[in-house]
Amino acid sequence: MFNLSFFKNIGAIFSSGDVLGVDIGTASIKAVEVTKGKNSAYLNNYGILNNYGYFDRLNEVIQTSTMKIFDKEAVKLLQLLKKELKVKAKNVVASLPLFSAFTTLIEMPDISDQEVANTIQFKARQYVPMPISEVTLDWMTVGKREKDGRVLRQILLVSVPTEKIRQYKEIFKGAGLNLAALEVESLSNVRALIGGDATTTMIVDIGSHSTGILVAKGGFLKSSNQIDYAGSHLTHALSKGLNINLRRAEELKKQKGLTGTGGDYELSTIMFPFVDVIIKESIGVKNEYEKDQEDKVERVILTGGGANLPGLLEYVRSQTGVTTVKGSALSGFGYKDELAPLVPELGTVLSVALGLSLREI
Numbered sequence: 001m002f003n004l005s006f007f008k009n010i011g012a013i014f015s016s017g018d019v020l021g022v023d024i025g026t027a028s029i030k031a032v033e034v035t036k037g038k039n040s041a042y043l044n045n046y047g048i049l050n051n052y053g054y055f056d057r058l059n060e061v062i063q064t065s066t067m068k069i070f071d072k073e074a075v076k077l078l079q080l081l082k083k084e085l086k087v088k089a090k091n092v093v094a095s096l097p098l099f100s101a102f103t104t105l106i107e108m109p110d111i112s113d114q115e116v117a118n119t120i121q122f123k124a125r126q127y128v129p130m131p132i133s134e135v136t137l138d139w140m141t142v143g144k145r146e147k148d149g150r151v152l153r154q155i156l157l158v159s160v161p162t163e164k165i166r167q168y169k170e171i172f173k174g175a176g177l178n179l180a181a182l183e184v185e186s187l188s189n190v191r192a193l194i195g196g197d198a199t200t201t202m203i204v205d206i207g208s209h210s211t212g213i214l215v216a217k218g219g220f221l222k223s224s225n226q227i228d229y230a231g232s233h234l235t236h237a238l239s240k241g242l243n244i245n246l247r248r249a250e251e252l253k254k255q256k257g258l259t260g261t262g263g264d265y266e267l268s269t270i271m272f273p274f275v276d277v278i279i280k281e282s283i284g285v286k287n288e289y290e291k292d293q294e295d296k297v298e299r300v301i302l303t304g305g306g307a308n309l310p311g312l313l314e315y316v317r318s319q320t321g322v323t324t325v326k327g328s329a330l331s332g333f334g335y336k337d338e339l340a341p342l343v344p345e346l347g348t349v350l351s352v353a354l355g356l357s358l359r360e361i
Helices: 071-085 113-124 162-174 185-193 231-242 246-256 262-293 312-320 337-349 351-360
Strands: 018-024 028-036 041-050 091-096 102-109 135-147 150-161 178-184 201-206 211-217 220-227 299-303 323-326
Touching: 018 071, 018 185, 018 351, 028 071, 028 351, 041 071, 041 337, 041 351, 071 162, 091 162, 091 185, 091 351, 102 113, 102 135, 102 220, 113 135, 113 150, 135 162, 135 220, 150 162, 150 178, 150 220, 162 178, 178 185, 178 351, 185 201, 185 211, 185 220, 185 299, 185 351, 201 262, 211 262, 220 262, 231 246, 231 262, 246 262, 262 312, 299 312, 312 323, 323 337, 337 351
Parallel strands: 018 091, 091 178, 201 299, 299 323
Antiparallel strands: 018 028, 028 041, 102 150, 135 150, 201 211, 211 220
């Protein structure tokens, strides 16, 4: 489905059937070890390592939206994850966070692939906010449309700083893992949550420090945006508003969410303004997409750890007026029976890692 990768010609590296999908976020690392079956993928193992240092020190994160990644911290966590999971897979597919890449949808005359390849470097100079010599470019056709009597080819252009790719190679090498491919997390989310579904869908991926807002159709990413409001902002608001420590605030957020009544109603009222910012930005992305593409967003999928906030699903549905569901990235996987009670939560938390594992399966 997707061919974008910042490592080329990896061929049949997953012929053994095992792959490790690794999602390095701002405050956690998530990994899934998946086996390729005849008709589906099977989840053998998973792991989630959270760096709770940011509760006490806001700057103590694995990587930041300024594209800085803390190499030593990432290596240490990956080594721990590898040890605890007893990883058997030899090859890893890892995610690049949305803020590490520049993505844009451009339209060109309906020319051949070769003609696109010949002109994409020149075209990219008009859009990429860095010198072309400092980035690695990739592109894919994500659709066609007719406008003013002309057929236009829609191209998703992706650029990543070459230095960032080098850093990731060194981090995984330091952890004793073979990094076979890198992919921007938005593509992984689309693969895991939508597949080839033709329904125009907005994915709202609420992480710890940022929220990704994507629009996709037919398995192709059409729009990709990010805002710096996410789960940690709700936690800090509760901590300050209730005068409690951040760990206790995190616990209350997960327990009560937006469903507080009676004595707990104050919890919800503190968080609503921050949730409203995410919803407002999402509606803005939706409106901009519909204006440009003359297409309507028919569904919203909430994913990421923040999607499990109690009451959020119903609130987003009421505010957007659009069918809203939680991501269920595990729906296409086999897994052990004892995992069944955890699937509703894991289907959002692990969506990127699961999408990465599906890249070659």
